[in-house]
Amino acid sequence: MIINQQIKLLNILKFYGQKKSLDILNNVSNKIKPFISDKRLKRFEDSINNRNKRFIIVCENLDNPGNFAAVVRSADAIGIQNLCLINEGGNLDSNFEKYDRVSLGSGKWVTVNKYYSTTKCIEKLKEQGYSIWASDLSATAFQFDQLIFQPNKLTPQLSYFLSESIKNVNSLNNNNQEEEELIKNLAINELYNNNNKIVNNNNNKNFIRNDEKIALVFGNESNGISELMRSLSDRRFYLPMVGFVESFNISVSVAMTLSFLKMQGVITPDLSPLDKIKLLNKFVLSSIPKNKLVLEKLGFDSDLILKLIK
Amino acid sequence: MIINQQIKLLNILKFYGQKKSLDILNNVSNKIKPFISDKRLKRFEDSINNRNKRFIIVCENLDNPGNFAAVVRSADAIGIQNLCLINEGGNLDSNFEKYDRVSLGSGKWVTVNKYYSTTKCIEKLKEQGYSIWASDLSATAFQFDQLIFQPNKLTPQLSYFLSESIKNVNSLNNNNQEEEELIKNLAINELYNNNNKIVNNNNNKNFIRNDEKIALVFGNESNGISELMRSLSDRRFYLPMVGFVESFNISVSVAMTLSFLKMQGVITPDLSPLDKIKLLNKFVLSSIPKNKLVLEKLGFDSDLILKLIK
Numbered sequence: 001m002i003i004n005q006q007i008k009l010l011n012i013l014k015f016y017g018q019k020k021s022l023d024i025l026n027n028v029s030n031k032i033k034p035f036i037s038d039k040r041l042k043r044f045e046d047s048i049n050n051r052n053k054r055f056i057i058v059c060e061n062l063d064n065p066g067n068f069a070a071v072v073r074s075a076d077a078i079g080i081q082n083l084c085l086i087n088e089g090g091n092l093d094s095n096f097e098k099y100d101r102v103s104l105g106s107g108k109w110v111t112v113n114k115y116y117s118t119t120k121c122i123e124k125l126k127e128q129g130y131s132i133w134a135s136d137l138s139a140t141a142f143q144f145d146q147l148i149f150q151p152n153k154l155t156p157q158l159s160y161f162l163s164e165s166i167k168n169v170n171s172l173n174n175n176n177q178e179e180e181e182l183i184k185n186l187a188i189n190e191l192y193n194n195n196n197k198i199v200n201n202n203n204n205k206n207f208i209r210n211d212e213k214i215a216l217v218f219g220n221e222s223n224g225i226s227e228l229m230r231s232l233s234d235r236r237f238y239l240p241m242v243g244f245v246e247s248f249n250i251s252v253s254v255a256m257t258l259s260f261l262k263m264q265g266v267i268t269p270d271l272s273p274l275d276k277i278k279l280l281n282k283f284v285l286s287s288i289p290k291n292k293l294v295l296e297k298l299g300f301d302s303d304l305i306l307k308l309i310k
Numbered sequence: 311m312i313i314n315q316q317i318k319l320l321n322i323l324k325f326y327g328q329k330k331s332l333d334i335l336n337n338v339s340n341k342i343k344p345f346i347s348d349k350r351l352k353r354f355e356d357s358i359n360n361r362n363k364r365f366i367i368v369c370e371n372l373d374n375p376g377n378f379a380a381v382v383r384s385a386d387a388i389g390i391q392n393l394c395l396i397n398e399g400g401n402l403d404s405n406f407e408k409y410d411r412v413s414l415g416s417g418k419w420v421t422v423n424k425y426y427s428t429t430k431c432i433e434k435l436k437e438q439g440y441s442i443w444a445s446d447l448s449a450t451a452f453q454f455d456q457l458i459f460q461p462n463k464l465t466p467q468l469s470y471f472l473s474e475s476i477k478n479v480n481s482l483n484n485n486n487q488e489e490e491e492l493i494k495n496l497a498i499n500e501l502y503n504n505n506n507k508i509v510n511n512n513n514n515k516n517f518i519r520n521d522e523k524i525a526l527v528f529g530n531e532s533n534g535i536s537e538l539m540r541s542l543s544d545r546r547f548y549l550p551m552v553g554f555v556e557s558f559n560i561s562v563s564v565a566m567t568l569s570f571l572k573m574q575g576v577i578t579p580d581l582s583p584l585d586k587i588k589l590l591n592k593f594v595l596s597s598i599p600k601n602k603l604v605l606e607k608l609g610f611d612s613d614l615i616l617k618l619i620k
Contacts (some may be wrong), residue, residue, distance in 0.1 A: 043554070050552035074562055076553030109554045145573065148470045156516060157574050158468055160458045165472055206466060240572070242360035242417045243386030244353070248565075252384055255562040259569035260549070263455065264467050 012222040018274055021308055025277040028305055031298045032281070035288045044283040047109065048276050051081040052267050056130060057254060058084040058217040060118060060229055067221060069231030070251035076110050078258045079267055081279075084125070084215070086115045088226065108286060122232045125215045134217040134225045134233035135253060137246075141236035142206075144260060158265065210266065216248050216257055278309045285309070328584050331618050335587040338615055341608045342591070343571070345598045358586050361391040362577050365535030366440060367564060368394040368527040370428060370539055375600065377531060380561030386420050387567045389577055391589075394435070394525070396425045398536065417504040418596060432542045435525045444527040444535045444543035445563060447556075452516075452547035460520040502606060520576065526567055528560050570578065588619045 035040055057075050062068050068085060075083055122132055128292035202289065204299065208214075219225030230236065239248065239256050248256065263269050271279070285291040285306075295302035367385050372378050378395060385393055425431035425577055432442055461468065518524075527543065529535030540546065549558065549566050558566065571577050581589070595601040595616075605612035 024381045047553055070559060070562065073555045073558065074566075077551040077553040077555045077558065078551075127468075137353045146466055149465045151471075152465070156456055156458045157461070158471060160517070161461075161468060161472060162475055162516070165476060204470070207470070210372055241387040242389040245387045248383070248387065249380060249561070251559070251562055252380065252565040255565045256384075256559075259566040260573050263570050263573035 005120050022274050022277060024305070025274075025281055025308060028295070028298075028300055029277055029281055029284070031300075032284050032288065032291075032294065035294065036284055038152065040287060041284070044280055048271065048279050048283075050079045050269050051271050051290060052079050052269060052277075053081050053281070054213050054270055055080055055261065055267060056082045056084060056125065056213075056215040058086065058121065058125070058132075059219075059250070060086045060217060060225055061088055061220045062250065063221050067250045069255045070110070071218070074251065074255045074258060078262055079269070080258065081111055081271065082276075083110055084115060084121050086118050086121050087111055088118055088247070089116060094156045109283065118226060118228050118232065126286070128213070130215040131235065132215050132217060132233040132237045133237055134229055135219065135257070136225055136230060136233075136236035136239065137238050138230065141238045143240055144237045144257065145240050146209055147206050148204065149208045149261065149264040149266045152210050152270075153265040155263060155265045182307040192213055202225075216254075218253060219292045221250055282309045316398055331453065332584050332587060334615070335618060336585075336593055337477045338605070338608075338610055339591050339594070340603075342598065346594055350595070358563065358581065358589050358593075360579050361583065361585075361589070362389050362579060362582050363391050364523050365390055365568075365571065365577060365579055366392045366394060366435065366523075366525040368396065368431065368435070368442075368525050369529075369560070370396045370535055371398055371530045372462075372560070373531050377560045381528070381564045382420055384424070384561065384565045384568060388572055388603045389579070390568065391421055391575060391581065391585075393420055393422045394425060394431050395422055396428050396431050397408065398428055399426060428536060428538050432539070438523070440523045441545065442525050442527060442543040443545045443547055444539055445547050445548065445567070446535055446540060446543075446546035448540065448546060451548045453550050454547045454567065455550050457516050457518055459571065459574040459576045460516065462520050462578040462580075464574040465575045467567040467571060470552055477557065513518050526564075528563060531560055531584060558609065591615070592619045 057071060057080055059068055059071060062085075072083065113121075113124075115124075125132060154162070217225060217229060219229065225233070239253060239260075241248075247253075258267065285295075288294055290301040292306070295305055367381060367390055368377055369381060372395075382393065383519075423431075423434075425434075435442060464472070527535060527539060529539065535543070549563060549570075551558075557563075568577065598604055602612040602616070605615055
């Protein structure tokens with residue numbers, strides 16, 4: 001009982017902390033926006049409004065920084081905000097400092113968390129509520145395109161054929177047009193509501209609810225994921241392959257995985273107002289030379305602000 | 311009238327020609343199969359049974375053979391049988407002879423037609439009934455993921471939500487289970503039949519019928535498709551991008567395009583019996599040293615056979 005009250009109190013504190021941060025960062029944002037062009041600002045806002053944090057890309061022990069750069073580009077273009085780069089032992093770090101140069105600058109716009117330990121990275125992700133899905137060819141892996149993702153958004157194909165089928169069913173039942181519209185909305189709304197019977201009475205093991213947070217892990221170019229990663233992961237998956245090739249280049253694997261998800265309507269914008277204002281300030285500040293000085297001149301505690309947007 | 315009769319006669323001759331080729335090649339296949347292991351034969355057959363010829367990948371004037379090698383690998387893995395490689399003027403040919411070495415051998419299992427002229431390649435494809443869709447960022451391009459492809463196969467997601475929605479509609483209408491099954495089948499069958507009202511009364515310009523043959527064209531790494539290609543193409547398309555990156559690496563573009571199609575259930579096996587036996591003989595012969603000699607010893611006209619499977 002006492003513990004429950006403490007948790008409640010902590011949540012209240014957290015809520016007010018976030019509210020306070022939001023106010024400060026909105027204030028900063030309003031003052032620094034005039035330092036960049038409207039066009040650039042619009043580009044930042046458009047991009048941020050399309051970002052997704054439900055999916056995270058994790059790369060473990062890559063040999064080639066160019067591959068990570070390609071992954072970053074695809075993540076940026078599809079709208080994934082967060083990536084993790086694991087270099088167990090940290091021996092490759094100096095090379096990986098270069099990835100941003102080869103990612104054509106896109107590394108500036110996504111958030112890359114670096115880890116020198118697989119265990120630490122996975123612990124952190126699990127703390128944040130992520131399931132760990134590792135790309136793997138071992139016997140316990142499942143074929144990625146057999147999954148049924150509950151969409152957040154109807155894709156054009158799904159929307160089209162659902163409507164047509166419902167129309168079809170209705171014409172058999174001789175319903176009128178008003179009824180048809182009502183039934184269509186009912187049927188489509190069912191897809192999004194996690195408390196409905198489709199989702200809760202679901203005993204299909206391939207069904208993935210749209211509130212499951214997922215970290216997609218890709219391993220080394222030659223050896224795949226580590227044994228440690230395999231043991232820490234919740235699921236192992238592989239992409240469908242029907243030809244003679246037995247594996248994809250990692251940048252191709254990531255691109256295909258993200259496209260599969262995109263085409264199921266699950267990579268959709270989901271950043272909170274606080275996430276958004278943090279990113280916006282980060283992007284705007286990165287475009288202003290001597291930004292610490294500018295923040296001080298505007299009357300802000302620059303260290304606090306840089307900490308808040310970190 | 312006379313012309314019609316001539317066409318009819320030509321078609322009859324073509325039919326018997328194909329029938330004859332099929333008989334000869336089946337005979338060859340039965341005699342040469344024992345020269346390779348059962349495991350290898352099964353791999354060839356599995357792969358051929360998953361190949362698609364409705365979609366063709368065309369690469370125009372690439373600078374880097376490594377990129378074409380990556381495209382070949384993705385095509386092979388997703389099940390695309392045919393590619394075209396255009397090098398206008400032929401100046402890059404010696405470099406492109408090397409692509410097979412970097413494609414990890416997958417170039418052996420797909421069919422790559424080389425052209426030294428964009429016009430000739432496109433003429434040939436149009437003759438064969440292909441629409442030309444070029445990847446392009448110009449103003450007339452449309453966003454690829456907005457298209458509604460009529461599926462050849464229900465993807466797990468589409469199948470699941472169609473069934474659930476129909477169940478849902480039926481429960482509102484108090485139908486019984488038998489009726490439900492009937493209505494579900496009726497609705498789902500509608501998707502595949504080109505002569506039904508969904509497809510024929512369709513005035514949605516984003517709707518792509520499942521009998522449209524499509525060549526997907528990807529241009530040079532820096533400059534994209536040529537002006538000539540732009541003017542010859544039937545449609546221009548681009549992949550959705552929400553971030554700061556303005557273009558994808560070509561191997562990533564191809565991978566994403568193929569994944570989008572795969573997830574809409576449109577890249578499905580579609581080779582004819584003649585296509586299949588040609589490929590099987592080609593694959594088996596490529597695994598037999600001194601295959602011409604072997605064919606002669608088995609009593610075949612090796613030149614004729616090699617011509618038939620070309």
